[in-house]
Amino acid sequence: MASRSGRLREAARKRRFLANLEKMVLTKHQKPRFVLMSYEYYEQMRTGGDPRSVHRASEMPEEHRELFAAEMRPAGAAERYDDES
Template sequence: MRQFTTGDLNKQVGEVTSAAAREPVVLTKHRKPRFVLMSYEHYERMRTSGDPHRAYYVSEMPEEHRDLFVAEIGRLAHGEGYDSEP
């Protein structure tokens, strides 16, 4: 993922937005990642698809995901899973 500073965004808006049209880019401020800039199409795909990288609040999580989550938390709470898997 390419990185630009917030100053780059001000000075080179065309280059930064062209890069963001191809893939999400990180905008840094004071050398720390602060924002992600991406195309609207990429954002919509992330927001509406079954993207496995999607994050949920537990209250909004699909039931099948919530069941898996609760089961895995239970295993970890009982000390299982830390060293038992490669």
């Protein structure tokens, strides 16, 4: 029987492989949370090969900081949804 760490490594390997083929959206409670993509695609976005832009958090435009801050929760804050028991 495979160990838990072995299964986790295999799952991560598969996700890295798939991220090389296309962007992957990771969700939490069926809501998009993160995007996993190849470094090459990220660099293409960052260097202007794509109309979207990428910023370091410290260089983020003020309007984006406000949107980002509105979505942030304090570490350890419990999330509660009405459909959960």
